[in-house]
Amino acid sequence: MTNPVTAVIDPATASAEIDLAAFSRNVRALAGHVAPAELMVVVKADAYGHGMMPCARTARAAGASWLGVATPGEARVLREAGDTGRLFCWLFGEDEDLVAPIALDIDLGVHHPAQLSRVVAAAAAAGRIARVHLKIDTGLSRNGCPPVLWDDLCSDARAAQEAGAVEVVAVWSHFAAADEPEHPANPMQIAAFHAAVDRARAAGLAVPIRHLANSAAALGMPDARFELVRVGIAAYGVDPADGELAEQAGVPLDPVMRLRAHLIATRAVAPGTAVSYGHRWAADDATVLGLVPLGYADGIPRAASGWGTEPGASVAVAGRRAPIAGTVCMDQFVVDLGPDAREEAGDEVTLFGGADSPSASDWARVCRTIGYEIVTRIGNRVPRRYSGGAQ
Numbered sequence: 001m002t003n004p005v006t007a008v009i010d011p012a013t014a015s016a017e018i019d020l021a022a023f024s025r026n027v028r029a030l031a032g033h034v035a036p037a038e039l040m041v042v043v044k045a046d047a048y049g050h051g052m053m054p055c056a057r058t059a060r061a062a063g064a065s066w067l068g069v070a071t072p073g074e075a076r077v078l079r080e081a082g083d084t085g086r087l088f089c090w091l092f093g094e095d096e097d098l099v100a101p102i103a104l105d106i107d108l109g110v111h112h113p114a115q116l117s118r119v120v121a122a123a124a125a126a127g128r129i130a131r132v133h134l135k136i137d138t139g140l141s142r143n144g145c146p147p148v149l150w151d152d153l154c155s156d157a158r159a160a161q162e163a164g165a166v167e168v169v170a171v172w173s174h175f176a177a178a179d180e181p182e183h184p185a186n187p188m189q190i191a192a193f194h195a196a197v198d199r200a201r202a203a204g205l206a207v208p209i210r211h212l213a214n215s216a217a218a219l220g221m222p223d224a225r226f227e228l229v230r231v232g233i234a235a236y237g238v239d240p241a242d243g244e245l246a247e248q249a250g251v252p253l254d255p256v257m258r259l260r261a262h263l264i265a266t267r268a269v270a271p272g273t274a275v276s277y278g279h280r281w282a283a284d285d286a287t288v289l290g291l292v293p294l295g296y297a298d299g300i301p302r303a304a305s306g307w308g309t310e311p312g313a314s315v316a317v318a319g320r321r322a323p324i325a326g327t328v329c330m331d332q333f334v335v336d337l338g339p340d341a342r343e344e345a346g347d348e349v350t351l352f353g354g355a356d357s358p359s360a361s362d363w364a365r366v367c368r369t370i371g372y373e374i375v376t377r378i379g380n381r382v383p384r385r386y387s388g389g390a391q
């Protein structure tokens, strides 16, 4: 049994507004920027919280020749919904069924000779040739074939290819610090990648496709683009490096998710009024508080709380910024609307992603995390409402 359908918040009360037209523009801009390399749009983790199927359809319509996901389960959902294009997945456990993904024409990442053996067996069971992408660890030390096993993996893959079990379509790897363009790991990883491709070719593999770049590298490292790039966060309009890389690359990106809610209540309070759990914030002067019906159960980080000594994140309300007052709770948080506020229950606040609102990167800075986490963690209880694009 899998999770039952989650009960959601009334979309009038709070929602994540997903602008698929913006997503489509971002995908087109990125495809143009990286050409002649092809673009894989990464739609794992429910398209970074934006909703996998609407984003996948929109990405295809905007010209993404590849989609990428982490798990075979995600890939299967795409196939079952009718996606027929090139589709790559790279993360599966020892006991996972690989027959179904091969039967569904899904390309698999392979990072170990033992894993290749499993793919070969699964290909035989599926009665198909499995398309594989061999992953070399160039320095992330996460997955990827350890360099000492690379020659074995390549020679096993060549043998499996000659036996008609697999087709090795690519060699690939992943950056550790592409969001820091000056980081010394970047040139070292590119050099290690070239060396691994050379060794694969020396082992008799053609390696028609090489892919290494994520969003940051696709934007800022032309020598890492090769034949294919795997772009996630930039397609969702969030800069991979705190608002700097896309602008430097001259690629306009628009936020795709706008997280908004109606105020549930407002109230005028006297100086000294303490607010929310732990009483970690108190009004210096008379002010007006607003109640926002989203909390950490919905992915609002508790680290965004506004405590006396540590200011929290802000929301946008009627063209102004209103800081979070006190601790973010499970379902709600309070904002300080200021002494002259005229807002009342039912008025709109934008948490992030609006034209004149904070960005996901602004929230990430306050919460000492990355924009990726801010958008991806928005919970299932928050309804997604779509506009534009291929829904």
Ligand SMILES: Cc1ncc(COP(=O)(O)O)c(C=O)c1O
Pocket (backbone or CB within 6 Å): 042, 090, 174, 213, 214, 215, 216, 230, 231, 232, 233, 234, 240
């Ligand atoms: C293997 C792999 N490739 C590509 C991506 C896309 O990265 P980004 O969202 O930085 O473009 C990810 C995301 O984490 C990934 O794990």
